[in-house]
Amino acid sequence: MKHTNRLIHSTSPYLLQHAHNPVDWYEWGTEALSKAVQEDKPILVSIGYSSCHWCHVMERESFENEDIARVMNERFVCIKVDREERPDIDQIYMDAVQALGVNGGWPLNVFLTPQQKPFFGGTYFAPPSWTQILTNLHAAFQANRTQVEATAEELRLHLLRSDVERFRQAPVEAELVAVAQGLYQKLSPKFDAVWGGMSRAPKFIMPAVWQWLLRYHVLTAQPEALHHTLLTLKKIAMGGIYDQIGGGFARYSVDGEWFAPHFEKMLYDNAQLLSLYAEAYALTRDPEFRTVITETVGWLTREMTSPAGGFYSALDADSEGEEGKYYVWTYRDLEEALGEHAPLVAEYYAAQPTGNWEHGQNILTRLLPDEDFLKQQELTAAAWQTILQQTKDTLLQKREGRPRPGLDDKIITAWNAMTIVGLTDAYRALGTPELLTLAEQNMRFLENELLEGQHVYRSYKDRRSHTRGFLDDYAYLIQAYRKLYEVTFNEYWLHRAAFFLETTLTLFFDPTDHCFYYTAHDGEALIARKKEIFDNVIPSSNALMAQNLWHLGVLLNRDDWKEKARTLVSGFSRLIADEPNYMAYWATVYLEMEKGMAEIVLLGADLEDVRKELQREYLPFAVFMGAISDSDLPLIADKAVTDGKTTVYVCYNKACRLPVYTVPEALEQLRHDTPSLSSTQPKY
Incomplete structure (x- = not known):
C-alpha cells in the first residue's frame, strides 16, 4: 500500500x-x-x-x-x-x-x-x-x-x-386496558394487511413493536393484534429479507413486500428476532417459527462466532463490489446445483429463468405458504422436507465457495448481551440445550475480555478497546444476566445482574430527572451529554433500564428499584400513548408494571423438568425463581417443598396462592389473571 x-x-x-x-x-x-x-x-x-x-x-x-x-x-x-x-x-x-x-x-x-x-x-x-x-x-x-x-x-x-426536557409530561391517568387499547388504535391503521408490518417502504422489522402486540393480545385477548403479528412474522420468514438458505435476517427490505433486502446482516437485528420468534413459537407452536430460530442460530454459530466465544458484529451487504452478490442465484446456477429438482425448487423460491431481481439474478423468496405449495405440487410434507433440506445443504455448500461479504469481526458488549437474551428466550421456547450452552459460552467471553470490576468496555477485536461501555452495554448485560438466572436458577447470574444494576445507578443515573445518561459520569466530556429516550432499531436504553429495575426489583424484593422504574416510565407515559411506534419497548414495560408480574417459585429436586415444561408456555408477565432445597433470596426464603414433591408457588406482589405440584395446576392459577391464555390460539 x-x-x-x-x-x-x-x-x-x-x-x-x-x-x-x-x-x-x-x-x-x-x-x-x-x-x-x-x-x-x-x-x-x-x-x-x-x-x-x-x-x-x-x-x-x-x-x-x-x-x-x-x-x-x-x-x-x-x-x-x-x-x-x-x-x-x-x-x-x-x-x-x-x-x-x-x-x-x-x-x-x-x-x-x-x-x-x-x-x-x-x-x-x-x-x-x-x-x-x-x-x-x-x-x-x-x-x-x-x-x-x-x-x-x-x-x-x-x-x-435534552429529550427528557422536551418530552416529559404529566403521567397518563387511565386504566391499564384503556391505555393499551389507545396504543393499539394508534398502531393498527398503519398495518399492511397484505404483507404484514407497517404500510411503508423501506421496511424495518422493529421487533419491539411486535413483542408489544403479543403482550397486548395476552392482556386483552384481541384477535386482530395476534393475527397481524403472526402474519408479519410469516411474511418476513417467507421473504428475501430472511436468508432462505443459510438463516439469519438482513437489516431491512427496500420494498414493501420484504422481497429485496439491503443485504447486510447485523447481529443486533438477529438477536432481537431470536427473542421475537421464540415468543411467537411459545404462543403458537408453529413449526415454521422453530425452523427460523434453528436456522438463524445455525448462521450465528457458523459465521458469526469467534473461536473464543464472542459474537461478531455484522456482515457486509457487498461482495466483489456488488450488493447482494453472495446471496443471489441465476436460474442456471440452480439448474447446475440441483439437477432434476431445480424446476420444483425454483417454483418454491419464485426464481425465474430471466431473474426476479436485477441483472438476471434471483433473490430466493416464497410467495406461497408451504401447505398451499404442497397442494399445488401434489407433494407430501415428508417428501418435500427431504428435498428441501437437501436443497438448502447443497446451495449453502455452493455459496460458501463464493467470495464472502466483508465481516466486521468487532465484538460489541451490548450486542453480544442482546444475543444472550435471544438465545435464552429461544432455549425457553425450544428446550434445546445447545442454545443455553452457546449463551453461557458467550457470557464467559464477556466476563473474561470485556468486564473488569465495575467497568464494562465497549468492544473487542484481538484486544479490548479503551472505550468504556455506554448505557446500552450495561443495560443489556444486566438483562442477559437476569435471563440466564431465570433459565438456570444459578444465583451467580442474579447477583451479577444486581451488582451491575447498582453500578449503572452510580455511573449513569441523573436524580434530577430520574433518567439515565447514555454516557457515564466519569466518561469523556463531549459538547453535549445525551439521554436516549426513543426506540430505534434497538430499544431505548432507558426503557431497558426501567425494565431491569422492575424485574430485579421483583426478583430481589427491592421496592426502591421498583419505585425508580415507576417514576421513569410514568414520566413518559403520555409520549408512550402518543408515539407507540417509537416507544414500543417503553409500552411493554408499562404493561408489565401496570398488570403486575407473576412471581413463580419452583422448589424441589425435579425443578428442572418442571421449569422446562412451564417455561415452554408463553408467559410474558412472569418472573421465575427456583432452588432445589433452600435459598436466601427473599421470595424463596420463606417457602418450602411440601409432601416431598417439586412444588410450584404462583404469587403476585409477594402474596401466594396455594402451592401446586404440576404444570397444568400452575397454569390454571395463571390463567385466572390472563384471559387469552385460556383461549384457543389460531394457527397461521
Missing part, C-alpha cells in the same frame, strides 16, 4: 478499512482535537460502520482519491469514527445534522469548529459535490468566521436541550 495513516493502530474494523487512505485520518481523541485548536482549523468528522454500503462507496470515490485527500488534509483536521464503537459521538452529531434539516444516515460527514461545535453536515456526497463542499466551507470558515461560529453556537445550545 502506498499510504498508511494513524488508523492502522485502531481496534475498529471500520477504521482499519481506511488505514491506507491518502487522507491523514485521526481517531477521535486528544491528538486530533488539540491539533485543531492549535492550528485553528475546522474539523471534519466522518462517521460510519464497516458494513455500510454508502460508506464504502464514498471511500472508493473520495477518500482514496489523492487530489481530494490533499484538499482534506490541507484544510481540515480529519477524524474517522466508527459509530458502533462510539455511539455517543454519533448521537450528538446526528442530532446536529437533523437540526439543520438534513435527513440522517451514514456515512455522516460533519464539520466542526476547533471547539467541536458543528456548523454543517450531511451524509453521502459524490466526488464533485464533496470537493465543492470542502472548498466552500474552507472559504466560509476563513471569510465568514463570525457567522460560522454563530451557527455552531446555536446548534450547541440545541444539543444541550
